[in-house]
Amino acid sequence: QVQLVESGGGVVQPGTSLRLSCAASGFTFSIYDMHWVRQAPGKGLEWMAVISYDGRNEFYTDSVQGRFTISRDNSKNTLYLQMNSLRAEDTAVYYCARDGSGWSHDYWGQGALVTVSS
Amino acid sequence: EVVLTQSPGTLSLSPGERATLSCRASQSVSGNYLAWYRQKPGQAPRLLIHRASNRATGIPDRFSGSGSGTDFTLTISRLEPEDFAVYYCQQYGTSSYTFGQGTKLEIK
Numbered sequence: 001q002v003q004l005v006e007s008g009g010g011v012v013q014p015g016t017s018l019r020l021s022c023a024a025s026g027f028t029f030s031i032y033d034m035h036w037v038r039q040a041p042g043k044g045l046e047w048m049a050v051i052s053y054d055g056r057n058e059f060y061t062d063s064v065q066g067r068f069t070i071s072r073d074n075s076k077n078t079l080y081l082q083m084n085s086l087r088a089e090d091t092a093v094y095y096c097a098r099d100g101s102g103w104s105h106d107y108w109g110q111g112a113l114v115t116v117s118s
Numbered sequence: 119e120v121v122l123t124q125s126p127g128t129l130s131l132s133p134g135e136r137a138t139l140s141c142r143a144s145q146s147v148s149g150n151y152l153a154w155y156r157q158k159p160g161q162a163p164r165l166l167i168h169r170a171s172n173r174a175t176g177i178p179d180r181f182s183g184s185g186s187g188t189d190f191t192l193t194i195s196r197l198e199p200e201d202f203a204v205y206y207c208q209q210y211g212t213s214s215y216t217f218g219q220g221t222k223l224e225i226k
Contacts (some may be wrong), residue, residue, distance in 0.1 A: 045220075047215040095162055101169065102168035102169030103168075104174075104210075105165060105208070106165050108164070110162055111162055
């Protein structure tokens with residue numbers, strides 16, 4: 001069955017960096033676009049970024065453009081999110097999600113909590 | 119950027135009743151690429167409907183989606199206990215995605 005497992009979350013200070021990973025299994029990872037979506041505590045969902053199946057194309061929401069980088073290693077079936085210059089407002093649960101039919105997100109990981117605090 | 123506005127913010131109903139949730143877009147959603155998700159407390163969202171009216175794999179037929187252009191609706195015909203959760207709509211347009219702010223469906 002499809003599984004997405006995030007890791008790498010934790011507590012970090014403002015201005016520092018963190019890299020999240022998302023290990024995929026149960027499907028052919030290399031033929032799917034992949035996304036990161038976040039959810040601040042008690043708030044709604046916010047789409048962050050998408051990367052094409054071959055890693056050639058990336059798109060970001062404006063609030064993280066230039067600070068966050070999405071990447072993937074198809075040989076390792078793993079998706080990444082490099083987060084730099086972290087701010088308190090980046091505190092959230094970060095989910096990886098698979099691109100589904102009709103530009104939806106059909107499978108989600110359980111999420112990784114990132115807390116940015118001094 | 120397309121802004122999605124969901125209404126009502128909170129909906130109080132009883133098990134067995136019918137629920138109607140609305141999602142309105144600030145401009146027409148291209149290709150009707152509008153999806154609906156259910157999120158239970160402490161869990162990741164689950165895809166219910168894609169492209170406005172297509173049920174995702176494994177989703178029971180009590181869930182149905184309708185609409186086009188700027189106005190979309192999720193209907194749950196007979197509420198089960200597990201349906202009391204938060205629902206989000208989401209649209210795709212020009213390499214960007216946005217979510218609505220959510221509707222909380224609570225037990226009356």
